[in-house]
Amino acid sequence: MAALPFPILPGRVGRELPDYLPARMVNEFVYCPRLFFYEWVDGLFRDSADTVEGQHQHRRVDKPGAELPAAADLDAGEKIHARSVTLTSERLKVIAKLDLIEADGGLATPVDYKHGKPRETDGGLELWPSDRVQLALQGLVLRESGYRSDEGVAYYSKTKQRVRVEFSDAVIQEAETAVAAAWGLAAYGDIPAPLEDSPKCPGCSMVGICLPDETNYLRQASGDEAGEQLLLFGSDGAAWTPKKPAARDNGSGMPEIRRMMTVRTEKKPLYVNTPGLRVGKSGEVLQIKDKDKLVQEVRIGETCQVNLMGNIQLTTQALQTLLQEEVPVCFFSMGGWFYGIASGMNTKNVFLRQTQFRLADNAGFALSLAKQLVAGKIRNQRVMLQRNHLEPKPMWLLEMKQMADRVERAAGLAELLGIEGNAARVYFGAFDGMIKVDDEG
Numbered sequence: 001m002a003a004l005p006f007p008i009l010p011g012r013v014g015r016e017l018p019d020y021l022p023a024r025m026v027n028e029f030v031y032c033p034r035l036f037f038y039e040w041v042d043g044l045f046r047d048s049a050d051t052v053e054g055q056h057q058h059r060r061v062d063k064p065g066a067e068l069p070a071a072a073d074l075d076a077g078e079k080i081h082a083r084s085v086t087l088t089s090e091r092l093k094v095i096a097k098l099d100l101i102e103a104d105g106g107l108a109t110p111v112d113y114k115h116g117k118p119r120e121t122d123g124g125l126e127l128w129p130s131d132r133v134q135l136a137l138q139g140l141v142l143r144e145s146g147y148r149s150d151e152g153v154a155y156y157s158k159t160k161q162r163v164r165v166e167f168s169d170a171v172i173q174e175a176e177t178a179v180a181a182a183w184g185l186a187a188y189g190d191i192p193a194p195l196e197d198s199p200k201c202p203g204c205s206m207v208g209i210c211l212p213d214e215t216n217y218l219r220q221a222s223g224d225e226a227g228e229q230l231l232l233f234g235s236d237g238a239a240w241t242p243k244k245p246a247a248r249d250n251g252s253g254m255p256e257i258r259r260m261m262t263v264r265t266e267k268k269p270l271y272v273n274t275p276g277l278r279v280g281k282s283g284e285v286l287q288i289k290d291k292d293k294l295v296q297e298v299r300i301g302e303t304c305q306v307n308l309m310g311n312i313q314l315t316t317q318a319l320q321t322l323l324q325e326e327v328p329v330c331f332f333s334m335g336g337w338f339y340g341i342a343s344g345m346n347t348k349n350v351f352l353r354q355t356q357f358r359l360a361d362n363a364g365f366a367l368s369l370a371k372q373l374v375a376g377k378i379r380n381q382r383v384m385l386q387r388n389h390l391e392p393k394p395m396w397l398l399e400m401k402q403m404a405d406r407v408e409r410a411a412g413l414a415e416l417l418g419i420e421g422n423a424a425r426v427y428f429g430a431f432d433g434m435i436k437v438d439d440e441g
Helices: 023-031 033-041 049-057 129-144 169-188 212-221 316-324 350-360 363-388 394-407 413-429
Strands: 079-089 094-104 107-114 119-121 124-126 151-156 161-166 268-272 277-282 285-290 293-299 303-309 329-332 338-342
Touching: 023 033, 023 094, 023 129, 023 169, 033 169, 079 129, 094 129, 107 129, 124 161, 124 394, 129 151, 129 161, 129 169, 277 316, 316 329, 316 338, 350 363, 363 394, 363 413, 394 413
Parallel strands: 107 151, 268 303, 303 329
Antiparallel strands: 079 094, 094 107, 119 124, 151 161, 277 285, 285 293, 329 338
16 A cells, blocks of 8 residues: 555544545645635535636646657757646645646746736745645656656736746745645544635635634634644644634624625716717716716716716716816717816815925925835836736846835935936836737746
8 A cells, every 4th residue: 555645643534535636726725724625625616706717717728738758758958838737646646737838858847827916025926825835746746757847837817927936845845744734634634714814715715605704703702712623734744733813803802704895985987988978967966868868877976087988078067066076077089098187176275385386496305205206116117017027037126126225315316317217227128028918828
């Protein structure tokens, strides 16, 4: 009998489990052990808008491409792209479906397609821990198949960016520990307690089944908090339990239950883009008509902005009321070209205006304000690269962070202008990487 990748507990009967643990389930385990238990042990799953969109985006990469030959059959320098390849690890009892393998001779790099976006840090873009573990497992199954695999790539479809991870000893150890822990939980553990106050819960497709806040509330109210201990195992076989975060307190001594729904915004913009329509008013309501036929009514008090696209008529009475209520009216061409904006006297403070003009002649104030504007511009440019570049180099992000910090130490406008220009050089030098023509990873 082959050695199991998790310790056997004397006196405890384990569950009957499949022969192999999918690498994507290890991803779920690292993301949320309770979600892993629901999906792999209990066999429960629910779709959400995100999961359906992810499945749709994955259809192309799920189509089998060129087969992956044996590593010994590839000549030095021979390159191959193999899609939708399934490999296993007999040592870890893990099965992984690799979206794409970029092989160059005996060196193979797994590329995993992800629906979301990468993790943003001061040092650049990183993989989320669950994605890092899943890619490391793909590297391990490639190694057991005879290939050399030194790094992996995650392609995040939401931002169309590639993020690399080196398969260091620490990363491999992290993945093997996660596999052993997941096997141990599946074989012997009870369902884990829900995460507490986690930002992961509102977007989870299983939140309606898991009910994290409600479950934690009832467990605390019944004094059963110690009843569910999550039993996990490290790669050395030692049992461990994750540290439990402190619950939020709403003042009653009981945890606060979050509302798992989107909060409705107070006001919304109005767009009118059908040629020939006329916008008038009746009382506190805007009336949109096609000749004499009423098309729609919109409350002025619920409107933050009115946008008229093309040949739209606006009555004087409606315009006057909108200006009085400080609701701006924007005029566009049918194609969206901005013509102008009508706005009321939103600021009536003449003393504020006097102070603004007076400070405009103050060199110290002008330099201070210019520093804030330039620093904000550079930080925004850095964020643009971080979120939209296909594969931003850490050096670019580091340079722009350092230049944003240098702005505060600028002695004059000339030095400030130089810093701004240097940041623009880095930004526009990398700008072409933000122009993405397709979804190819």
